Amino acid sequence: MAEDITKSPLYKIANPQSIVVFGASSDPTSMGSIQLNALMDLGFKGKIYPVHPRDKIIMGLKAYASVQDLPEVPDLALIVVPTKIVGEILRYCGEKGIRHAIVVSGGFKELGEEGARLEEELKEIAKVYGIRFLGPNCIGVANPYARLNTTIFKYTAPPGYIGMASQSGSFVTQMFDYIKLFNMGFSTAFSVGNEADLDLVDCLQYFALCPHTKVITLYIEGIRRGRQFVEIAREVSLSKPIVAYYAGGTNTGKRAGLGHTGAVAGPEKLYEGAFKQAGIIKANNVQELFLIAWAFQNLPLPKGNRVVVLTHSGGPGAAAADACGRAGLEMPELNKELVEKLKNYLPSTANLKNPVDATFSKNMIVYYTELPQIILDHSTTDVLFYYSFMPQERVKAILKEMNIKEEQMEEMAKEILKEQTELIRSIMLKTQKPIMCFNFRDPRDPYVAALIERNIPVFSDPHLGAKAIKALLDYWVWRNNRKKGDGYEK
Amino acid sequence: MAEDITKSPLYKIANPQSIVVFGASSDPTSMGSIQLNALMDLGFKGKIYPVHPRDKIIMGLKAYASVQDLPEVPDLALIVVPTKIVGEILRYCGEKGIRHAIVVSGGFKELGEEGARLEEELKEIAKVYGIRFLGPNCIGVANPYARLNTTIFKYTAPPGYIGMASQSGSFVTQMFDYIKLFNMGFSTAFSVGNEADLDLVDCLQYFALCPHTKVITLYIEGIRRGRQFVEIAREVSLSKPIVAYYAGGTNTGKRAGLGHTGAVAGPEKLYEGAFKQAGIIKANNVQELFLIAWAFQNLPLPKGNRVVVLTHSGGPGAAAADACGRAGLEMPELNKELVEKLKNYLPSTANLKNPVDATFSKNMIVYYTELPQIILDHSTTDVLFYYSFMPQERVKAILKEMNIKEEQMEEMAKEILKEQTELIRSIMLKTQKPIMCFNFRDPRDPYVAALIERNIPVFSDPHLGAKAIKALLDYWVWRNNRKKGDGYEK
Numbered sequence: 001m002a003e004d005i006t007k008s009p010l011y012k013i014a015n016p017q018s019i020v021v022f023g024a025s026s027d028p029t030s031m032g033s034i035q036l037n038a039l040m041d042l043g044f045k046g047k048i049y050p051v052h053p054r055d056k057i058i059m060g061l062k063a064y065a066s067v068q069d070l071p072e073v074p075d076l077a078l079i080v081v082p083t084k085i086v087g088e089i090l091r092y093c094g095e096k097g098i099r100h101a102i103v104v105s106g107g108f109k110e111l112g113e114e115g116a117r118l119e120e121e122l123k124e125i126a127k128v129y130g131i132r133f134l135g136p137n138c139i140g141v142a143n144p145y146a147r148l149n150t151t152i153f154k155y156t157a158p159p160g161y162i163g164m165a166s167q168s169g170s171f172v173t174q175m176f177d178y179i180k181l182f183n184m185g186f187s188t189a190f191s192v193g194n195e196a197d198l199d200l201v202d203c204l205q206y207f208a209l210c211p212h213t214k215v216i217t218l219y220i221e222g223i224r225r226g227r228q229f230v231e232i233a234r235e236v237s238l239s240k241p242i243v244a245y246y247a248g249g250t251n252t253g254k255r256a257g258l259g260h261t262g263a264v265a266g267p268e269k270l271y272e273g274a275f276k277q278a279g280i281i282k283a284n285n286v287q288e289l290f291l292i293a294w295a296f297q298n299l300p301l302p303k304g305n306r307v308v309v310l311t312h313s314g315g316p317g318a319a320a321a322d323a324c325g326r327a328g329l330e331m332p333e334l335n336k337e338l339v340e341k342l343k344n345y346l347p348s349t350a351n352l353k354n355p356v357d358a359t360f361s362k363n364m365i366v367y368y369t370e371l372p373q374i375i376l377d378h379s380t381t382d383v384l385f386y387y388s389f390m391p392q393e394r395v396k397a398i399l400k401e402m403n404i405k406e407e408q409m410e411e412m413a414k415e416i417l418k419e420q421t422e423l424i425r426s427i428m429l430k431t432q433k434p435i436m437c438f439n440f441r442d443p444r445d446p447y448v449a450a451l452i453e454r455n456i457p458v459f460s461d462p463h464l465g466a467k468a469i470k471a472l473l474d475y476w477v478w479r480n481n482r483k484k485g486d487g488y489e490k
Numbered sequence: 491m492a493e494d495i496t497k498s499p500l501y502k503i504a505n506p507q508s509i510v511v512f513g514a515s516s517d518p519t520s521m522g523s524i525q526l527n528a529l530m531d532l533g534f535k536g537k538i539y540p541v542h543p544r545d546k547i548i549m550g551l552k553a554y555a556s557v558q559d560l561p562e563v564p565d566l567a568l569i570v571v572p573t574k575i576v577g578e579i580l581r582y583c584g585e586k587g588i589r590h591a592i593v594v595s596g597g598f599k600e601l602g603e604e605g606a607r608l609e610e611e612l613k614e615i616a617k618v619y620g621i622r623f624l625g626p627n628c629i630g631v632a633n634p635y636a637r638l639n640t641t642i643f644k645y646t647a648p649p650g651y652i653g654m655a656s657q658s659g660s661f662v663t664q665m666f667d668y669i670k671l672f673n674m675g676f677s678t679a680f681s682v683g684n685e686a687d688l689d690l691v692d693c694l695q696y697f698a699l700c701p702h703t704k705v706i707t708l709y710i711e712g713i714r715r716g717r718q719f720v721e722i723a724r725e726v727s728l729s730k731p732i733v734a735y736y737a738g739g740t741n742t743g744k745r746a747g748l749g750h751t752g753a754v755a756g757p758e759k760l761y762e763g764a765f766k767q768a769g770i771i772k773a774n775n776v777q778e779l780f781l782i783a784w785a786f787q788n789l790p791l792p793k794g795n796r797v798v799v800l801t802h803s804g805g806p807g808a809a810a811a812d813a814c815g816r817a818g819l820e821m822p823e824l825n826k827e828l829v830e831k832l833k834n835y836l837p838s839t840a841n842l843k844n845p846v847d848a849t850f851s852k853n854m855i856v857y858y859t860e861l862p863q864i865i866l867d868h869s870t871t872d873v874l875f876y877y878s879f880m881p882q883e884r885v886k887a888i889l890k891e892m893n894i895k896e897e898q899m900e901e902m903a904k905e906i907l908k909e910q911t912e913l914i915r916s917i918m919l920k921t922q923k924p925i926m927c928f929n930f931r932d933p934r935d936p937y938v939a940a941l942i943e944r945n946i947p948v949f950s951d952p953h954l955g956a957k958a959i960k961a962l963l964d965y966w967v968w969r970n971n972r973k974k975g976d977g978y979e980k
Contacts (some may be wrong), residue, residue, distance in 0.1 A: 028890070028891060029887060029888065029891050031850055034884075034887070036609075037786045072754055081568070090590070106849070108838060111839075124701065152850075153881065153883070154883060166805065166807065167805070168805020169803065169804075169805070170803035170805035170806050171585075171805045172806065174803070174805075174806070174879065174930055175930065175931075177930075177932050177935070178864065178930045178931070178932070180932070181932055185668075204575050213776075219805060221808055245803075245809075247808045247809050247811070247812040248808070248812070268740070283811065283814075284950075284953065285809065285812075285951050285953040286809055286951055287928060287950065287951035287953070302813060313656020313658065313659065313660035313661075313664070314658050314660070315656065315657070315659070315660040315664075315709060315737075316660050316664070318711055318738070319735075319736045319737050319775065319776055322737040322738070322775075326774075346699075349596055349597060359596070360521055378714075388663065391643065392496065393643070393644060394524075397518060397519060398519065400518070401518060401519050440664055440665065440667075440668045440776060441667060441668070442550065442667050442670070443933075444934075445667070448534070458776065461775050461776055461777035462775070462776075463777070464774040470492060476507075486901055
């Protein structure tokens with residue numbers, strides 16, 4: 001594996017200084033134009049050269065009749081033209097000296113034999129000129145740090161820490177809004193399309209070296225270089241967690257995937273085995289893929305499987321316990337010393353088993369301060385699974401009781417949210433143990449929004465939280481065993 | 491089973507004309523006061539009589555020193571007092587002639603032997619006076635049609651069609667905001683607590699007769715009257731779907747439930763069998779409970795398991811196919827006649843297998859009109875599984891292309907949303923086949939919001955949508971077989 005990210009064949013694709021665009025035109029509804037628009041919208045700082053046989057100005061940029069006319073050799077070619085002329089364009093690029101391309105155009109291997117032949121031709125041309133390329137049948141790259149977005153949607157999330165390599169362009173572009181819901185952003189996201197040249201393995205190697213990437217996510221319909229994939233992923237997993245959703249496992253999934261990028265899907269079990277060997281965390285759907293990544297990005301890894309559930313009402317506690325049971329997590333009986341410590345802060349109606357049920361209490365502040373602190377501080381707790389729910393009506397009722405004036409209330413309620421959520425974060429950082437929050441609130445709820453803003457994940461159902469805890473734990477165990485050298489996968 | 495809802499022992503509890511409240515006081519942070527506040531907030535139209543030994547006025551209402559002083563016999567007593575005086579209060583109520591009560595106070599069976607003894611005492615007193623009661627250790631009832639809400643939170647959802655009977659008060663009160671996210675509301679929700687008298691079975695019988703209830707949801711930690719439960723549910727299921735989440739199935743779940751309402755949890759398999767026999771749809775978590783109810787409330791039942799997936803990008807289609815495979819749904823090859831009909835509306839790059847992948851098209855309107863119409867109209871389609879995603883940037887780009895002025899754009903975009911979403915609803919109603927929408931959008935996305943507003947469920951991941959389709963299908967099969975009388979459960 002390369003030690004220097006600039007040596008990665010994907011480096012210039014994700015970090016170009018200049019781009020030539022084929023397929024944008026004065027028609028703003030064409031796909032090439034939409035992509036150029038997204039690129040300009042993010043404020044790409046390098047040079048952009050549209051090439052078009054007739055149009056002279058495209059979206060305010062000077063357009064060139066041919067790639068030969070360009071005043072320099074661009075780092076990257078973005079090709080969004082009819083299938084039959086893609087080869088020709090790529091050849092012109094090669095002659096100009098361009099060595100990196102993104103082929104957006106479809107109509108290749110994914111459409112059958114004739115398409116497969118055209119794809120082989122493309123590979124030949126690339127080989128002749130030493131061009132490394134992404135695609136065909138892809139949507140390109142989003143790297144918000146380089147203000148690069150070649151896709152068809154505006155990049156709306158903040159620059160972030162999630163690396164994404166996807167065999168579906170949708171799970172790059174159509175996730176921009178989605179990941180923003182979790183206050184997440186991509187470090188860089190690659191749509192790899194048919195992977196005629198660069199593939200998931202290259203992406204893994206890139207992300208291993210990418211300084212912004214904390215967690216790697218993969219959307220897989222079928223893996224092409226199986227052995228290399230497992231070998232490289234096994235290495236990369238040692239430093240960064242990889243979470244993957246494989247959609248080709250069922251027969252219906254397989255058929256759908258085949259129609260899409262022409263990858264070869266295998267039985268679920270095969271992929272499961274490969275993932276396990278490589279330390280890859282398996283997600284069962286898109287939602288899990290990003291929720292687990294959210295947990296990896298923001299929570300310390302648990303160092304054991306002893307979960308303590310903290311709740312102030314029975315139902316959510318029982319649901320969390322049920323979720324832990326299903327996910328294979330342990331909820332041991334509460335340590336006696338811990339019980340004694342908690343007793344000082346709880347009403348007599350509280351239940352001091354696991355879940356710890358604080359029940360209804362007039363002094364609700366203790367639920368957000370002393371209780372999580374005491375539970376996580378104790379050596380017998382590995383994870384706090386926390387029903388984090390702070391009804392704003394109650395906060396305001398208490399402020400009213402304290403004779404706070406109506407006009408100061410909003411601000412004070414905000415201040416309380418800030419203090420409480422920052423405290424939770426600081427407890428987690430100090431103890432280096434994860435706090436997994438869950439509730440059943442609208443994401444617009446002020447308390448939920450305040451937690452998310454401070455990068456404390458809040459799961460909308462405990463079964464999702466339990467799965468994420470299990471994912472973190474599995475990764476910790478795998479990595480530990482790998483480091484010890486005794487082979488977790490045996 | 492009673493034929494007349496007014497004969498149900500729960501009728502006066504859910505539809506009282508007058509209520510006496512024990513436990514509200516001049517201290518607004520006490521639980522009783524919070525409940526009285528929620529009751530008044532929803533605008534209860536009947537009489538409310540607070541009883542308090544010292545306070546003369548509570549929240550602007552005249553308070554009485556004793557229940558004997560009340561000018562009438564109230565329909566319902568709401569009791570939120572310390573455990574040790576609950577029996578005494580209930581006795582006074584009985585002497586006054588009150589025949590219905592909600593005992594909110596905890597400290598009974600859920601706390602062990604001494605509590606169990608107190609609970610038996612309570613039952614004895616109730617028996618003497620012929621009082622039917624909910625609880626103890628419950629949060630009471632929300633019936634928005636009667637503007638009744640005895641719980642600790644304000645009822646914020648619209649009056650709706652979901653009946654809820656819950657062994658956890660949280661899954662009544664803390665769901666008010668949650669179900670609103672789906673434009674749903676409760677018809678009536680009962681928190682049954684320890685079920686010393688009235689229980690889940692009584693609730694089922696009530697909902698069967700309740701004119702507002704379309705779907706019944708249950709949160710179960712353990713069933714007390716097993717045989718009656720199955721018998722009654724089996725009858726009720728014939729007319730209304732029942733969806734249940736049982737949280738006591740795992741060992742951890744069981745332990746948590748035991749600590750909560752003292753119900754007896756059994757192994758998951760036992761409950762699964764009972765549910766199947768009774769036609770109850772099993773949810774695996776709270777999220778599924780309400781999402782499946784959402785589907786039941788708004789979609790026609792599928793009359794077969796042939797699902798056609800419609801998408802405009804490969805990834806979401808493959809993920810939907812994977813979800814169908816995992817849920818046990820069929821995605822047959824597309825019928826030839828159907829393919830011919832669709833061809834007229836699709837670009838050459840489109841994939842006419844199942845999923846139908848419309849790919850990128852300049853004329854995006856066809857995706858929201860002709861395609862769903864044609865697919866659902868065809869006799870070989872039972873369900874349309876629809877990647878319903880309408881990026882507003884694209885809509886606006888197209889309007890711009892049509893020379894629509896900036897100032898008219900917002901309104902026109904809104905008009906398009908209205909038209910398109912109403913069309914989807916009308917196709918579904920005309921064909922009486924379900925359209926299951928999914929996408930990965932922020933619920934605040936204008937298109938998603940417009941769909942939800944028109945009671946078209948939109949699922950945030952296809953695996954959730956597939957599970958809901960399967961639930962509807964299972965129910966249809968069960969009910970059909972029951973009606974035919976050949977015993978589906980054999």
